[in-house]
Amino acid sequence: MIENNCENNGENNGDSNNISKNNISKNNCDDNSDSTNIRVGVYVCHCGGNISDVICVKKVAEGLANYPNVAISKEYVFMCSDAGQKLIIEDITSGKINRVVVAACSPALHELTFRKALQRAGLNPFLYEHVNIREQASWVHKKEPEAATQKAILLTRAGIEKIRRQEGLENIRVGANKHAIVIGGGPAGMRSAISLADRGLQVSLVESGNKLGGRLLEIDTVYPTNEKAEDILETLKTDIRARKNIGVYLNNEIANISGFVGNFQATLKNGETIAAGAVVMATGNKSYEPFEGEFGYRTQDNVVTMPEFHGILCNIRNNTSTNKDFIHNGKHIQSIAFIHCVGSRQQAETHQPQADGKLNEYCSRICCSTTLQAVNEVKKHFPNVKVFDVYRDIRTYARFTEDGLYEKASKNGTLFFRYTEEQLPTVQGKNITVKDVLTWNEEVTFEAELIVLATGIVPNNITNIVEKLKLPIGADRFLSEAHPKLRPVEVANTGVYLAGTCQAPMDLVESCVGAAAASSKAAIVLGKDHIELDPYVAFVKPEKCDGCQKCLPECSYVGAIFMNKDGKAEVNPALCKGCGACVAVCPQRALDLKGWSLEQIEAMVDAIAEA
């Protein structure tokens, strides 16, 4: 263990008592105006042997002991352990240090652990820097221990340089309106509204149509349980009616929406205004609309889309006199063909682009299971009808569908043909021609009286809300989450959450699970009287700002940066997302990011480059 306590160091002897007093009584937030008052504690972790088996941690600690502003440099077997954290806490409370750098694993694992340790010691938790020398050094440079050690020293120096320039930060606190707006009254929206209401929040459920249900209204039965869609819908509606804290707005849309987490203001088309703390986007999807002539759609009356087929099935089943006979447009249908991947997995060579010039390159995920469900329903209720399934790949991925639906269809007499992306099937009247992979690319032509296109899904048009709230849209036109694994129902705009198929193609179960997750996230945020936001937002140094306004067009978030009455730029921390786009264009360097200032990053680069 190496210590270079600045209290015993000639440079700082004179004021060590004052420093110690400041540390404890003033939370050490404001004592970095004089760099000699900055005393950094560096702690290098062995991580058992995960780091120390490759990197010489003793050498790292020794190499940093005399670095400017480093008061203590130690190595320890497990810094994240109680004993490791105690080392830091004791050094802080004894006044030896007022900044902390831990060189250890990824910050994703223990940055928060150490920030909390600082907090327990009475130090501002943001006076902490985490240096990753495990995932990004010892684990990836196993065969070069000396070079890995030198790299660890440089990375830790960079961390020291950053923390030397760090001021204590406070989380941003904004009030929380305990009211949520759920936009979209499909199953995801209904599920969200119920979950939010159960957590004690007032909910406004806004639906553009004249009834709740969304695309569930179009469906006959759902896979894999074969439940009637209308029964599921009735259960959801009953649950909504039973909750007095859910207000339903039918035939209504969001005309305007603005604000930030805790304080959104929405105006409906009927002029009514709603103030809410969170917004759940459950705007759903619609079925892909084939082009005229695409597989004979609209040019032949025997070609229908999957939603249209569901309507036909419902009508037949509601008409008991035609039991066992599949009658459509007055004709007895003896054969039906289903064509998969219509409007999904498109590629330039074989598909026509959409109106916006893009192709639907994504898999719509639900069509294979929906198609096989329909195939099995036909064979169950109309066993004499011949069924052909023309597919590219079978992707019945959900639980109980992977084997159940496909196997059932295979055993009930459905005839499968497989095409490739290079050669799509063609439709001419009743004739379908497929170059069939299953028979070694033999060209097969067969007749089907009714042709059903397994149409994919596309997101509903929500341009108005997207523009108003500046929501991120992916290349596939669906709303884009902040992170598919780490923040799957959030967007960069805090307080806005994604539920269901506005985000990506998903089935009913996934939509409802996503909706429950989104409402849980919203309920957590609105669960307290105040919302604490990360302090990493842009800020202006007014003395440097010359009012050039170059920052304004650079910001994508309405109201996040504006000119104040003194003609200087000013940031609304609740609206700023902390991307830093404005920082780059300020010629005076009057704008910067809290916790990630340009000066800090430049100093890190210098520490790496100049060594």
Next chain:
Amino acid sequence: MANPPKILLLTTIASSYTGANTVGQAREQYSPNTYIIRVPDPVMFPENFYLRCFQKGIDGIIIMSSGSDCPYEGAYARLSGRVARVYKLMKEKSIPIHKLKLTTICTVCKHPFLKEISDMQAAIAKEKLA
């Protein structure tokens, strides 16, 4: 022996920094002359930041952005525009443009991550030979 070239990897908290961790978790090996800095988004860097890095002795910079999946509205388009302007400035100052590369690395992009490093190493080595 001459010091190995230094390659700076500018990574995003949302994507590529986690991607670098994924590479580590998989124990994939790459050269230790690579230094990762995490930032919310590299769109925060003005054009002269990159020139300054080269001036200070950094031999190559790989900007590992979140690409079109960037959680910040419009940030990737702005970043691309900015990097295009940096290339122009680099040409004016006779700095080889292969020393700077804008890429997109996601949280699980192990092989693209390794390939970008390998490509940058090769480009710098070629330049040194020339």
